[in-house]
Amino acid sequence: MIRNTKIFSLLLLALVLVISACGKKESASNSPAASSNSDTQTGTQGERTLTVMLRPFPNEVEKRQWEDLAKAFESKNPGIKVKYETGDVMVETGKLTTLLNSGVTPPDTILMNAGPARVEVLTKSNLIDSMDHLYEKYEWKDKLLPFAYDMVSLKDSIYELPHMVDYIGMGVNTKILEEVGAKVPENADEFYDAMQKVKDGGYIPIALGARGGYASSWLFGQVLDAVAGTDKVRALFFGEAKWTDEPFVEALETFKKWVDEGIISKEAVSLTADDQKALFNQEKAAMVSNSPYSIAEYKSAGIDDRVITWTFPAFKEGLQPKPTGGVGFTWVMPKNAKNKDLVEIWLNFILDEYTEFLFKDPEATFIPATRKAFEVIPVSPMLGEMVAAIKGGSGYNPTVFIGNNTKEVYLQNLQGILGGLVSPQEAAKSIEEARLKDVAEGFKLK
Amino acid sequence: MGNKLNGSLGLKRSLRNWIVVISFLSPAVLLYGIFMVIPIWEAIRLSFYDWNGSLTADLNFVGLRNYTETLGDPIFFLAFQHNVYWMVFDLIVMVLPVLLLAVMISKVKRGKLFFRAGYYLPAVLSLPVVAVLWGKIYDPLIGPINVFLRAIGLDFLALNWLGNPWTVLTSLAIAGVWAFYGLYMILFLAGLQNIDYSLYEAADIDGAGPIRKFWSITVPSLKNTMNVIISLVIINGFKSFGIVWIMTMGGPFYKSELLATYIYKAAFINNKFSYGSAGAVMLALVVVILTILFNSTREKGD
Numbered sequence: 189m190i191r192n193t194k195i196f197s198l199l200l201l202a203l204v205l206v207i208s209a210c211g212k213k214e215s216a217s218n219s220p221a222a223s224s225n226s227d228t229q230t231g232t233q234g235e236r237t238l239t240v241m242l243r244p245f246p247n248e249v250e251k252r253q254w255e256d257l258a259k260a261f262e263s264k265n266p267g268i269k270v271k272y273e274t275g276d277v278m279v280e281t282g283k284l285t286t287l288l289n290s291g292v293t294p295p296d297t298i299l300m301n302a303g304p305a306r307v308e309v310l311t312k313s314n315l316i317d318s319m320d321h322l323y324e325k326y327e328w329k330d331k332l333l334p335f336a337y338d339m340v341s342l343k344d345s346i347y348e349l350p351h352m353v354d355y356i357g358m359g360v361n362t363k364i365l366e367e368v369g370a371k372v373p374e375n376a377d378e379f380y381d382a383m384q385k386v387k388d389g390g391y392i393p394i395a396l397g398a399r400g401g402y403a404s405s406w407l408f409g410q411v412l413d414a415v416a417g418t419d420k421v422r423a424l425f426f427g428e429a430k431w432t433d434e435p436f437v438e439a440l441e442t443f444k445k446w447v448d449e450g451i452i453s454k455e456a457v458s459l460t461a462d463d464q465k466a467l468f469n470q471e472k473a474a475m476v477s478n479s480p481y482s483i484a485e486y487k488s489a490g491i492d493d494r495v496i497t498w499t500f501p502a503f504k505e506g507l508q509p510k511p512t513g514g515v516g517f518t519w520v521m522p523k524n525a526k527n528k529d530l531v532e533i534w535l536n537f538i539l540d541e542y543t544e545f546l547f548k549d550p551e552a553t554f555i556p557a558t559r560k561a562f563e564v565i566p567v568s569p570m571l572g573e574m575v576a577a578i579k580g581g582s583g584y585n586p587t588v589f590i591g592n593n594t595k596e597v598y599l600q601n602l603q604g605i606l607g608g609l610v611s612p613q614e615a616a617k618s619i620e621e622a623r624l625k626d627v628a629e630g631f632k633l634k
Numbered sequence: 635m636g637n638k639l640n641g642s643l644g645l646k647r648s649l650r651n652w653i654v655v656i657s658f659l660s661p662a663v664l665l666y667g668i669f670m671v672i673p674i675w676e677a678i679r680l681s682f683y684d685w686n687g688s689l690t691a692d693l694n695f696v697g698l699r700n701y702t703e704t705l706g707d708p709i710f711f712l713a714f715q716h717n718v719y720w721m722v723f724d725l726i727v728m729v730l731p732v733l734l735l736a737v738m739i740s741k742v743k744r745g746k747l748f749f750r751a752g753y754y755l756p757a758v759l760s761l762p763v764v765a766v767l768w769g770k771i772y773d774p775l776i777g778p779i780n781v782f783l784r785a786i787g788l789d790f791l792a793l794n795w796l797g798n799p800w801t802v803l804t805s806l807a808i809a810g811v812w813a814f815y816g817l818y819m820i821l822f823l824a825g826l827q828n829i830d831y832s833l834y835e836a837a838d839i840d841g842a843g844p845i846r847k848f849w850s851i852t853v854p855s856l857k858n859t860m861n862v863i864i865s866l867v868i869i870n871g872f873k874s875f876g877i878v879w880i881m882t883m884g885g886p887f888y889k890s891e892l893l894a895t896y897i898y899k900a901a902f903i904n905n906k907f908s909y910g911s912a913g914a915v916m917l918a919l920v921v922v923i924l925t926i927l928f929n930s931t932r933e934k935g936d
Contacts, residue, residue, distance in 0.1 A: 282902025289687055309905050313687045399796065399882065455774040457886045458797030463773070592904040604887030607797055 237269045238530040241295035243517075244274040249484040249551045260545060261537050268530055277517075279306040280595070288315040294522035297531045299351055302518035303588035304342045304633055305595065311347050316520045318345045322532060331539045335581050336557035339515050339588075342633040348520050349535050350557035352480075354513030355497075355574040356406050356585055359478035359486070361471060363494040364391055368474075375501045383451045386474045394446070395473030396456035397464030398606050401599035404456070405587045406477040406512075408443055408602055413583035414500040414509040415439040425589040426633050431620035432613075435504075440612035442503060444605050457606040479516075481553045483570050497573050511574075512583035515557060547571075589633065591626030594619060674918075681912040687905045700912035710913065713884075713891040714920075716803055720892065721871025723807045728867050729860065732815050736822035737852060750823065757816030765880035768809035772796050796882055799889040806890055810877050814870065818863050825859030826852070861932055865925055872921045893917045 245251035258270035276283040277300040288294055288310065300306065310316045323329055323346055329337050336350040360372060368389035370382035383393040398404035412421055416435035423429040424436060431437075446452045459467075468476035469489035476482075478497060486492040499511050519538070521531050543560035546552045550567045555575055562579055566572045587595055598619050604610035610618075681700050683693040704710050739749045756764065771777050772795035780792035795805040833851045842850065853860075875894035878884065884891035884899070897917065901910025 280903050282898065285687060285905060286902060313905055399885070401883065401885065455794050455797065458772070458774055458794050458802075460769070463775075596899060596903070600885055600887050603885045607799065607886045607889075609799055609887040609889070 235267055235269055236527065236530060237271050238297075238527055238534055239271050239273060239295040240534070241273045241275055241277065241298040243277045243299070243301075246481060247484050247488070249488075250481075250553055253546070253549060253552070257542070257545060260541065261534065264537065264541075265533055268533065270534075277301055279309045285309060285313065285315065288522055288524075289313070293526060294524055296521070296525045296527045297534060298520050298522065299517050300520055302340075302348065302350060302515035304339075305587075305589065305591050305631065307340075307348050307518065307520065308343070308631070309592065310520065311343075311345075315523055316347050317523055317525075317528070318347055319349060319521065320345055322349075322535070326532075326536055326539075328539060331558055333557050333559055333561065336515055340518065348515075348518040349539075350515040351517045351519055351538065352515070352554040353557045353561070353578065353582070354479060354516035354585060355511050355555060355578050355582065356409065356477055356479050356513050357511035357574070357577065358394075358410065358498045358500065359468060359476050359482055359495050360498045361468070361474050361491065361495055363491075364389070364471060364474040372496065372498060373501055376503045379501055382474075383449070387450055392453055392467060392473035393451045393475060395464045395467035395476040396452050396606075397459035397461045397467075398456045398603055399458055399460045401603065402587060403461045403464055403477065404602040404606060405599060406479075406585065407452075408439070409512040409583065409585045409587075410477070410500050410509070411442055411446075411503075412436065412439040412586065413512055414507065415442050415503045417504070417507040418510055418581075418583045421584050425584055425586070427627065431616045431623060437612055437616045438504075440605060440615055443602070444612050447606055447608070452606065454606075454608075457603055479513075480555055480571055480574055483568060484551050484553050486570075487551065492570070495570075497570055497577070499577065510581065510583040511577050512585045513578065514582065514585050514588045516554075591623070591629070591631035593625045593629070594622040597622035677911045677914055680908050681915050683908045685908045685911075687901075687907045696908070700909045701916070703909065704912050704916065709888055709891060710893070710896060712888055713893045713896045716891060717872050717874070717893050719803060720807050720810070720874055721868055723804065724811060724867045724871045725864065727808075727811050728815060728818055729863060732818045732863075733822050733853075733856070733860075735815075736819050736826060737848065739819075740823060740826045750820075753819055754816040756812050757814065757820075759813070761813060761876035762880055764809060764813040765877050768805075768812070768877075769796070769881050772805055797886055799886070802882060802886065802890045806878055806881060809881070810874055813877065818866070821859055821863055822856065825856045829855040861929070864928060868924050868928060869921055872917060872924070893920075 242254065245254070254272060258272065261270055262268060273295050275287070277298060279285065279301065284298070284300060307316075319328075328349065332350060333353060336353050340346055340348050340350050362372065364386060365372060365382060368382075368385040368391065370385040371378070373379035373382045386393045394407065396403060396407055416424075416439050420429060420433075420435050424431065424433075429436070443452075447454065447456075456464075464476060465482075465485060467473040469485060469491060471491060475498075483492070486495045500509050502509055519535055521528060525531065538556075539558055543556040543558045543564055546554060546556060547561075547564045547566040552566055552568050552571055555561055555571070555578070561575060566575060586598065590598060601610055601615035601618055605612060605615055680693075682695060682697060684696045684699075685693055735753065739746060739753065742749055759767075771779060774780055774792070774794045774797065777795070779795070783789065783792040793801055795801050829852065833855070834847060837847050837851060873894060874892055875898065878890050878892055878895055879898065882890045884895040893913065894917070897910045897913040900906045900913060
């Protein structure tokens with residue numbers, strides 16, 4: 189009996205220790221002063237820290253630019269230190285929603301991949317704050333590019349501040365075109381002629397790595413614009429047209445035709461976006477979807493002197509294709525952010541100072557979503573061309589404007605077309621069914 | 635008076651015994667309850683609501699709607715078929731061949747440790763590493779498989795392994811087998827060490843050859859190990875996720891969609907947590923039913 193009592197006492201003691209340890213840990217983590225994140229909120233000198241979450245730096249150039257920006261902000265705002273955290277900022281992988289749902293103190297602000305469908309995932313789950321009051325207080329609407337503002341105000345309330353507008357066009361290696369006796373195409377006939385010559389010359393006409401899905405959408409978005417026209421694409425995304433309508437099926441058929449004719453290689457479906465970049469940067473392919481981020485890559489690959497940025501010609505009469513895009517990255521404020529006052533200062537700094545700061549850099553890789561972006565001339569000539577190309581507005585990058593059900597079916601069906609697994613008509617029907625499902629679940633752009 | 639005292643002492647003794655029993659059981663029960671029962675219960679409960687993942691959202695009871703919607707989705711059934719294929723492939727490639735490998739390693743006279751460690755190596759690599767590695771191996775342009783096939787003039791066999799609907803699932807399953815066979819090999823090796831060597835000596839005296847000894851001594855002696863491994867292969871066949879998610883995300887055109895990727899997309903990408911929970915509950919049911927079926931068939935065989 190004494191032995192049993194001893195064992196019991198020992199177990200009880202152990203249990204008490206475990207529970208008290210858990211309790212201490214919990215109370216410690218609940219205490220603002222003791223939390224690991226909050227440790228950085230207020231330093232011993234009274235310095236406060238603003239935590240900013242970004243995507244992982246894709247290259248050293250962008251890393252340096254962000255570090256320089258932080259220094260500029262800190263020198264303008266003594267007492268505030270900027271701390272960057274990098275992580276997955278795409279809603280599609282589920283990590284961002286998991287982070288915000290986890291209960292762990294989130295970063296103060298997040299620069300995430302933009303798009304009404306993406307931001308809606310966070311707003312529906314009540315994970316981010318509305319910014320309506322900030323737009324009113326600081327008159328942000330007047331500082332933003334009008335079309336950037338339009339794109340983030342498609343819903344009843346605004347939950348984001350656009351950071352940069354995207355430009356998705358085509359990078360063209362003029363050296364390859366010259367070598368095979370082709371010129372930069374100005375119309376559909378010249379395009380097909382150039383593609384044939386590139387193929388005959390032993391090069392891949394258009395590099396594509398569709399394994400992750402998104403690269404195929406960047407390319408197809410441009411095909412959609414050049415075949416159906418910007419207005420019809422807009423009507424499609426705003427619920428005034430169906431995927432099964434003729435212009436969109438025709439765009440899907442064009443995509444298939446390019447695979448059948450070898451303009452896009454059949455291997456594209458199992459290549460990654462990195463493979464795509466490598467094919468173009470190693471001069472094995474003549475064309476590739478590009479964006480301002482590509483500028484630094486061209487430079488580091490040593491091909492910047494022979495690559496131009498270009499937009500597909502109209503594949504139907506009367507159309508004026510535009511580069512696609514929309515808002516590329518956008519700032520959001522997590523519901524449980526600790527330093528919302530600092531976020532306001534940061535976002536105002538971005539709107540007021542970022543454009544001049546960035547455009548001074550010859551390796552700038554963003555087009556800020558500010559009105560100033562069309563007033564200040566960037567030092568980088570290619571970025572200047574990109575800015576000029578979207579001055580009159582841009583086309584629509586589909587993944588930014590479609591609902592989540594549609595997005596999954598759309599990306600899978602693009603892969604299906606690339607792999608010869610589905611016909612354009614079947615793909616259009618499936619995507620339309622998914623769109624209707626999104627509409628039934630409440631997805632609608634204003 | 636005496637009876638009262640005896641009764642009181644008996645009650646105290648019984649109470650103490652109960653306290654001892656509870657104190658021994660409580661850590662395990664607490665841990666099991668917190669980490670198993672409550673999450674399972676929550677998943678089942680949520681599958682009857684329309685929760686979108688928001689901690690502040692209202693939960694609306696929708697009955698069996700998530701189940702009927704899931705069962706009405708052809709992609710769910712396609713994913714189920716892929717899981718069945720994956721499991722059967724794993725059973726064929728993972729059980730007997732790995733047992734043979736373990737037997738061969740156990741027969742090695744010198745360098746047993748080297749072979750054991752070498753063959754176990756893939757099991758210590760994390761799945762993302764395995765996925766990136768095999769992604770490059772299957773690369774249609776620069777992957778060593780296609781480079782080799784082209785070098786020996788078999789260009790027609792240099793397929794687009796992860797882009798071809800007929801090869802993508804098998805290619806992924808092979809990568810999965812490579813990542814996990816080491817674990818099963820170690821289990822077989824441990825089982826082999828427990829076989830009474832005198833059985834082999836007796837068989838030698840009776841003039842039995844290596845094949846006869848393998849089927850009549852090794853395989854029956856490893857019955858319990860094999861049961862564990864087959865159960866694990868069935869369970870893991872239906873739980874597969876990491877390699878597929880990293881290498882193809884279920885593509886191209888759903889040709890490598892598995893139940894786990896389907897559920898993940900529903901819950902964490904589309905934020906339909908209740909819908910995903912319904913899928914997860916059904917997946918768990920399938921695994922439980924298959925495991926019970928296998929074990930009951932085995933027991934009947936015994």
